[in-house]
Amino acid sequence: MTQIGLNHFLFVSTVLFCLGIFGIITRKNAVMVLMGIELILNSANINFIAFAKYGNFGYQGQIMALFVIILAAAEAAIALAIVLNIYKTFSTVNVDEIDTMKD
Amino acid sequence: MTIYDLIFYLFAAITVISAFFVVTTRNIVYSAYYLLFTFFGVAGIYVLLGADFIAVVQLVVYVGGILILLLFGVMLTNRITNVQIKTGTIKIAPAAIGVALFAGILGAALLKTNWKTINSEIPISTTHTLGLLLIQQYAVVFELLGILLLIALIGAASMARK
């Protein structure tokens, strides 16, 4: 067991990222897809802050992370609004049933 | 094994395990609660990385805002009366294989890479510095983000209302 370093953090973030993707792919519910996205964003944030600490980037990584959080908030709001609309239109939020784009 | 290491492993475990449950639990409401733990774990990791302010923001925004929003989403898109707040899963096999492969590659990449690291001094509190940065160097971006948020809120409201 080495000392806790950059790789540890990156590893956590990788796992989080993969789980996020897994969630996006496997879950039917659109809200769950959103949750997956949130996971991915969090993994990215961990990377930012880890690099900010171990790379020579000063506070830029932290600032970036801050912005990502802000964007995530905006994204969540918009996405949920879309989901609501979809629900109104199709009476379902199961993304596999919404395939009108096919034609 | 220092205290630092211990704490790290603790938080990493919370994060990873709860994230795993998030994506595997069938009940969406449960997923949402697990997501809360994930966020909490991530916040802890932030603290370990010396980003106390971000950690607080993470808690406030994610836990206090986004998560609640997601819960609302869940509630609004399922008929509350006959609670069937469960969700099916699909394509588990290809997803698992793909994600495993992907994870393998990413893991290989991060292990093989020779990261140049330095151990910078962590200041006690980052809030002051970040605050200065936000109103000086990143002032414009900050303002623009504010506007973006506003637009997003109005847009979301109007879209949801339709």
Next chain:
Amino acid sequence: MTGNNLIQIALIILFLPLLGFTVTLFLAKKVKKIFLFETFILIVSFILSVALVFFKLNYFSQTTFTGEVNWINLGSISIDLGVMVDNIAVLMIFVVSLISMLVHLFSIAYMHGDKRYNRYFAYLGIFTFSMNGIVFTHNILMMYIFWELVGLSSYLLIGFWFEKKSASDAGKKAFIVNRVGDLGFFSGILILFATYHTFTFDKIFHQISLGVIPFNSEFWLTVTGILIFAGAIGKSAQFPLHVWLPDAMEGPTPVSALIHAATMVAAGVYLIIRVFPILTGNALEFIAIIGALSAFIPATIAITQNDIKKVLAYSTVSQLGYMVMALGVGAYKFAFFHLVTHAFFKAALFLGSGSVIHAMHHEQDIRKMGGLRKKLPLTYATFLISTLAISGVPLTSGFLSKDGILAGTFAFGNLTGQWFFAFVGFLVALVTAFYMFRLVILTFHGEPRDKEKFDHAHESPFVMVMPLVVLATLSIFIWYTPNPFNPEQGWFLSKWVKAPTIVTPQDARYSFLKSDEIKPEANVPTVQNVPAQTTQEINGSEEEVTFSKTYTEAMEHAHIPAMMLSLGLAGIGILFAFMFYQWKKLDPDKLAEKINPLYKLSLNKWYFDEIYDATFVALTLGISKLFAWFDNYIIDGIVNGSAALTKQVSNFSGKFDNIVVDGVVNGAAYLSGIVGLMFRRLQTGKVQTYIVLVVFSLVIILFIFKSF
């Protein structure tokens, strides 16, 4: 009393009627009696003109006064307006204002009850103003201006009863036919102005006398003269533009007397008198020919006409032809003399006919009259005197002037060997006497042919008879000369009217219109270029020889034979008239049948109207229709056609766009559609499938680019 005063009086005389016109026109509706104001103005202007004549002829008979103001100054060119007071002008103004005043008085009764009564007087006012302008003008542009204005007033007065189609037609015809002549007049002015850069008569004359002539050619000087004469052809109703005058009788009869007999139509003659110095021999000969034709043709027409005013109208044309012919043969003084005498007796005749028409309740056909002698004694007497005058019976003014003209043609024949004019002159004298007495006999003698109208006829009121008496009185010789057989000794011709100095180049003149003693070059310096803006006096007392000695002698020789001959011919004419119509020894109808074609020709006025309608009028209207058609169908056709063509082209390019260009585009789209179909299976429309694919692709890509 100085020259300036005379000019002031002249200006007052000129502008008074304009004041009358304006006031009367604007108050026509508001003030019922405003016509009295207009009449009063005319009386004042007559009194002033009497004063003017008196002072001018008594004290300044040798001088010419001019006064001018600058009208337009363009730097390089300046145009002056001005008046010129010479003997001819004052005599003419006397005639105009006298007759105008009398006609105003006459009209008060004649037009009584007309619904546009006051407007009628206003129109008379504008006419008098314009006519005065013609008389007083010292430049040719102003002459043209007033020329057109009398045309306007003539148009308004002929068409006064415009509800009648014939009246409005006649007005229009008069104006347009006059414009034809004016076109020539205006072209003449163009030539004069282009050559001399001035309009003033004196300056033009002066320059011609210095040898400056249009385009350096005597031919063009002749042409200029003829072009200006074209104005006179129109206004004085000379052949071939005489057709408007008989039609103009549609106007009220006093108007016919004033405008279409005494004054306006004489303006043409007055114009020739004014420009006489610049007329070359050839131009004069042309004028004489036109005059002769105009004297002869209408005289033959007058024989067969049955409308009392039409007969007088044709006789007017004929008499004007006389004057023009007289000018053409060089009998300058007698032409003017005849102009004056004719004005009086023709006005008397017209007003007399007006009195008859008034009495007969607007009946103008002489076949329905007869015997009116008893009903209208005063009218008859004055009418008879005037008829005697126009027929050239001794002791009348007409005899004097007509005889002079005939002597002139006689002398002309003698000197040049051309007896044509003399022949025409004497022939017309015969015919004139005949048809005038035919008119008198049919109207006043014999038994009434329309009993009912005859019974209602009555002598006209005082304001109508008074002018007749005045005018008839003026047809007596005594006003002009003490010797009833030799006008040359009278004050009129010996003192008042002087022949002007001819300024045309010597070799372009008639042989008798130049001195055969003194070299004319010697005279040139005496005509000074007097500076503008001042009253200028041209001393006329010097020896300026207009006529050669030979001519004067020839005139003296011609006098007696011409007189005898004309007397004899007039007597024959009168005799025949009595034979035909009074004593019924001869039957005019039988004669008419015998010479039917000639009779028809005369009755139908030589078919001038028909010929003009069929040629000029039809041609113009035809061309205008053609052009309108051309405009509508060809030019617009081209325009619309090019628009249609553009449309077609754009249609085609639209099709091209649709089929070819769009075809290519659609083809490409179709192709990609097929390709798309092939890959379509990959597209499930499900987001997750895509993400799986993305992940797999990413894995593959990372494997391929494994830089680690």
Next chain:
Amino acid sequence: MQNFPILSFITLLPILGMVIILFIPKKQEIVIKSTTLAITAIQLIAAIILLKNFNYALGGVNDPSSFQFIEKFRWIDITGFSWIGRIKIDYFMGIDGISVPLVLLTAIISFIATLSSWTINKSVKGYFAMFLLLDTGMMGVFVALDFFLFYIFWELMLLPMYFLIGIWGGPRREYAAIKFFLYTLFGSIFILIVMIALYFSTTEVLADGTKVFTFNMLSMMNPQNFTATGILSPLNPNNLRLIAYIGLFVGFAIKIPMFPFHTWLPDAHVEAPTAISVILAGVLLKMGTYGILRVCFPIFPEITRQLVWYIALFGMINIIYGALCALAQKDFKKMIAYSSISHMGLVLLGMASLNSMGITGAVFQMFNHGTITAMLFLIVGVIYDRAHTRGLDEFGGLATQMPIYAGFTTLAFFAAIGLPGLSGFVSEAFVFLGAFGFTSIRTLTVISTLGILLGAGYMLWAMQRVFLGSLKDKWASLKDLTFREYAMLVPLSLIVLFLGIYPATMLNLMNSSVNAMVKFMANAQTMYGSLLH
């Protein structure tokens, strides 16, 4: 008064008025109309003030220092285009004796036309907004001295006119409007091309010593300012000045309109509402002849001299052809429209004389035609408002029913056929006298005098058909003129009468400029001839 930008004021005031009108509620028709009237009245007053302060002695034409009320400042200045260099456009306004009568005319006619528009009741707001925009366009053309500015105003006038005919016109308004629009646009293209070509041939030295291309018309009149290689430069032996001249001339001739480009006019007139006809005949046609006089003549003097015979020829054709076509018309308004063509031919003929008498006559004829034809169209409007027909043959005897109206008509008709004492005569006589003085076009002039005769023919015939004869029963209820119609006809009548009796007022106004123009044109041959050698 010295520094007040009166030309801009007089030009842009209507635009201000338009903006005001746009803020007035649609329902307030009276307010809209009164506002327009007030604006045009102020414009008229400004024009009169302008006239009072106008210095009669200054010539203008090609000499920038003797233009008056000059307003000049840098308007557009772009240096960014490396491939064409610096683009500099001035806002340059000024007037001389040739434009001042037309400025006055525009102000008068706009005012009268506003009065005449009182009867408009279809979307009033739009109409008056367009009307004022049109006003600005017209006024601008007469005061602009920068070609670019000139062109802007020229085109600015086009659009409102299109809508005014196309929306408020008669039954075939779309056809007429599109015809008018396409015709004029067709001409504008030529003007635009020549304008650009001239721009790249003319330079101007700025205060800092740099040489730049310029749109300044006055610079274009001085051969010293041309570049050696510009395609329209007289210094270039292979220049295209002749072709450019013809193009430019055609561009302006369409507006006159000159035969054979005239057929838009009768259609446009017949369909346009009365007020627009008045503007069209009163002002718009003058823009064509003004353009020729202001642009074609001084910028291409040597070509003008070369082609003067042809200009006179087309003038003659216009006079005779227009008159003959007028004679054949059965529609009152169409007849007047053709008579316009005939009278505008006189302007062409007068300009072709190149002497002071002829050009004075031409400019004066522009003014007179503006007032007289405006009167004629108003007269047609009066009868059309009452009887809703314009067929000449359908009337008769109206002089009994409407004597005052008949009086005004007589005045206008006789003014149109050049009766002495009315303004038409003076200009007509001047044109003929001037043109006859120029030897090479003498024959054409003499033929053109036939127009006088034909003019009398169609006018009197129309007079007879409408006013004389017996009154038809169906017209027995027609009313004579109203107060508003008096207000339109009386001022015009007074102008026509006054200028007929004392034309010197107007002639003195333009005299210096006309003389300057004549002198400039006379020297042009030597000036331009020597450049190439």
